[in-house]
Each structure stands twice: as structure tokens, then as C-alpha cells.
Amino acid sequence: MDPIDALFDQLSALEADKRRPPVASWQPSRVGRIDIRIAADGAWYHEGNPIRRLPLVKLFASILRKDPDGFCLVTPAEKLLIEVEDAPFIAIDMEVKGAGRDQSLLFLTNVDDCTIADAAHPIRVASNTGEPRPYVMIRDGLEALISRPVYYRLIERALQETSDDESEQGAEVAVYSGGSRFVLGRL
Secondary structure (H helix, E strand, C coil), X not given: CCHHHHHHHHHHHHHHHCCCCCHHHCXXXXXXXXXXXXXXXXXXXXXXXXXXXXXXXXXXXXCEEEECCEEEEECCCEEEXXXXXXXXXXXXXXXXXXXXXXXXXXXXXXXXXXXXXXXXXXEEEECCCCCCEEEEEEECCEEEEECHHHHHHHHHHCEEEECCCCCCCCEEEEEEECCEEEEEEEC
């Protein structure tokens, strides 16, 4: 087996075995707000100061949840709303297994979460600022902004295809992963 494929399989297995707190089932009665902000570049701040201890950031990330009223840190005792400027995570690396329509793309975040893009973890590209802003769903409604270097690598794996929608003009640039197709843009 190719060493990259073996590493890919190991990362996938580790992520599947990762035990996360059951934040979706916690419904604490005490709700408030805390001065924690996740900047657009993925940096975490408390009261305006950067949180420099990565294990603390990872702990907070493990209890992060997205609710209708916003992003929050949740424990069985309380729910604290925080500010997230863009996406709570940044996809900082990508591993690939396979090629073309049969490939799987595994994304690693700045807080050591990893996920394979598939129907449950889609890739989407927003362009409200005129520049493409690619995201991948990591877990439970929490997305990661795909970093520029990773996005360039993703584009290298993309295929140019004609659209199935006859009302659309031009070709689509799409990438496949986990049996799903994700459109990255149009030519």
C-alpha cells in the first residue's frame, strides 16, 4: 500500500475513533455571553488578547456548537455565546486518496479535526466579496474556511465539465470526494 494511502486511512480511523463531548444533547438553563472571538484567520481571542495555548483552543473547539442564536461554547451547566467572524475553523491541509471521480479528500483543521468531504461534509464556495471563499463542513454545522494554499491544491484536482443545467452557460470546475460532486466555480 502506498504510504500516503496508509496515512490517509490512519487519519480517517483516528477521526472516527475521536470521542467528542455530546454538546448537541446538552440543554443548559444558564445562558450568557463571553468575550471570546474567533477571528477570520482562525485565531482565538479572549477579552481582546490572543489565546496562545493551543490545548485550550482545542478544548474550546470541542465544546463549540452552532445554534440558531449563534455560535456558543456549551457545557452541561451553561451555554456561552461567542463571536465568530467567518468560519470557526481553518482547513490547513488536505490529503488525497484516489483520483478523479473516485477520490476522497481529507481535510485537516487548525484545531486537529479532520473530515472527508462527502454528502454529509460538503464543500461550498461563496463569493460575496468577489473572491472565492471555499468552505468544507467539518461537523454539526461547523465549517472550516479552506486556506488559500489548500484551495490551490484543490483546484489542481478539479475537473472541467459541462453543466447539466442548460440555462447555465460555460463549463463548471468541479471536484469529487466521497462519492459526491462539488462545484468550485464556472468558466
